[in-house]
Amino acid sequence: MAAESKLAPIRKGLLxxxxxxxxxAKSMYVPDIxxxxxxxxxxxxxxxxxxxxxxxxxEDLVQYEWKESDAGPPxxxxxxxxxxxxxxxxxxxYWNLINRTIADIGH
Amino acid sequence: xxxxxxxxRLNRSVLQLDDAAYVRxxxxxxxxxxxxEGDPDPQEILADLEQAVADQCTRRLQPGQSVVTLAELEPAxxxxxxxxxxxxxxxxxxxxxxxARPLQQVSEAAVISGVCAGxxxxxxxxxxxxxVFAVLLxxxxxxxxxxxxxxxxxxxxxxxLEAGGPPLRWLPGKCRTFMEYLRTKFNLATN
Numbered sequence: 001m002a003a004e005s006k007l008a009p010i011r012k013g014l015l016x017x018x019x020x021x022x023x024x025a026k027s028m029y030v031p032d033i034x035x036x037x038x039x040x041x042x043x044x045x046x047x048x049x050x051x052x053x054x055x056x057x058x059e060d061l062v063q064y065e066w067k068e069s070d071a072g073p074p075x076x077x078x079x080x081x082x083x084x085x086x087x088x089x090x091x092x093x094y095w096n097l098i099n100r101t102i103a104d105i106g107h
Numbered sequence: 108x109x110x111x112x113x114x115x116r117l118n119r120s121v122l123q124l125d126d127a128a129y130v131r132x133x134x135x136x137x138x139x140x141x142x143x144e145g146d147p148d149p150q151e152i153l154a155d156l157e158q159a160v161a162d163q164c165t166r167r168l169q170p171g172q173s174v175v176t177l178a179e180l181e182p183a184x185x186x187x188x189x190x191x192x193x194x195x196x197x198x199x200x201x202x203x204x205x206x207a208r209p210l211q212q213v214s215e216a217a218v219i220s221g222v223c224a225g226x227x228x229x230x231x232x233x234x235x236x237x238x239v240f241a242v243l244l245x246x247x248x249x250x251x252x253x254x255x256x257x258x259x260x261x262x263x264x265x266x267x268l269e270a271g272g273p274p275l276r277w278l279p280g281k282c283r284t285f286m287e288y289l290r291t292k293f294n295l296a297t298n
Contacts, residue, residue, distance in 0.1 A: 045188030050155040052193045073119035
């Protein structure tokens with residue numbers, strides 16, 4: 001329980017990074033993103049993802065376009081903007097750096 | 108005459124809801140809107156959520172069924188989850204009474220370890236009555252309660268000690284030290 005209460009904020013903070021990574025690989029609509037995260041430590045819900053994507057869009061890191069779907073109304077497909085791509089690269093590098101530090105420290 | 112359903116527009120979809128489902132959905136959307144207070148763009152998120160509800164409910168309709176009931180809506184809302192605003196710290200989430208006053212052992216008010224004091228405080232029981240009850244159970248159960256007490260000692264975290272308070276009495280102090288030793292040794296969670 002003690003460990004869990006410390007891990008939850010870490011996951012929460014990293015979710016944004018993971019979402020950038022996911023839409024960076026391929027433009028996706030929200031159910032695809034949820035499926036990609038399902039079964040991982042970062043499994044989440046629409047109630048969490050839509051507000052996050054809205055924030056990322058305001059920060060000009062992602063944008064969406066409407067695409068027709070075979071069934072039902074058109075869907076919003078999210079993808080990275082150029083500044084989103086730049087931020088993802090920076091986050092990726094920083095993440096690797098942190099990982100190395102964590103692995104090395106204490107030895 | 109009886110009204111069977113209400114037709115609602117949810118973003119880009121149109122859905123028929125029975126009365127119970129309509130009331131439930133109205134509540135969910137109102138809750139979402141209030142959670143999004145302070146968000147610069149609540150309209151967009153609410154529209155997305157409406158669409159999610161419509162998609163999820165439509166997917167759950169049986170062939171030939173046209174009216175959404177609570178049987179479809181509840182699991183749909185469960186899957187969508189309540190609105191989490193990014194960047195909000197977990198402590199900013201609405202606090203429940205139990206979160207405000209967690210279930211903890213209270214060493215300062217303890218006779219043995221503080222389990223009864225903690226249970227009494229958490230559930231609002233009279234602590235003395237709880238202790239009398241526990242002693243009665245001890246006599247009737249032939250000692251089984253000891254195991255229950257010990258398990259609770261192990262599972263219930265200790266409330267932080269009052270700063271500058273009086274030193275603990277002997278037994279509560281020993282219990283606390285011993286339990287903390289056990290938890291460290293077996294790597295058990297303490298809070």
